[in-house]
Amino acid sequence: MNKTEFEAGIAERTGHPKATVSEVLQAFQELGVEALLRNDNIRWTGWMTVSVKERPGRPGKNPKTGETIDIAAKKKLTVRAGKDLDRALNG
Incomplete structure (x- = not known):
């Protein structure tokens, strides 16, 4: 939708x-x-909770070259279903 x-x-x-x-x-x-x-956080009781989590920076590897790179820290959106939504989805 x-x-x-x-x-x-x-x-x-x-x-x-x-x-x-x-x-x-x-x-x-x-x-x-x-x-x-x-x-x-955005809490809509029974439906969902939306929040932002901090993801710290970390070392990584370029898969093509194998070179070590720094992966920057970033914010990540998380969504958790509330009880009513969870029941509706799972019977």
């Missing part, structure tokens, strides 16, 4: 115009990004 289909489904279920739904989802996305940039 893409964003347009998601917006249309919400508009249909709620009776709100697609434009309004689109604005709300845009605000949801912006707030989510801002929270994750602050290293806050």
Whole structure:
């Protein structure tokens, strides 16, 4: 399901115009990004938890040349299913 289909489904279920739904989802996305940039978790009880984890830098090897390289540290997004979602997926 893409964003347009998601917006249309919400508009249909709620009776709100697609434009309004689109604005709300845009605000949801912006707030989510801002929270994750602050290293806050996003917890939606029963559905999921989204968080950012720091992955430290480490040495690695170039598979072509065998040369040792430094792999830079980076942030990684993690998503954990909540109980309700887990039950829905696994019966």
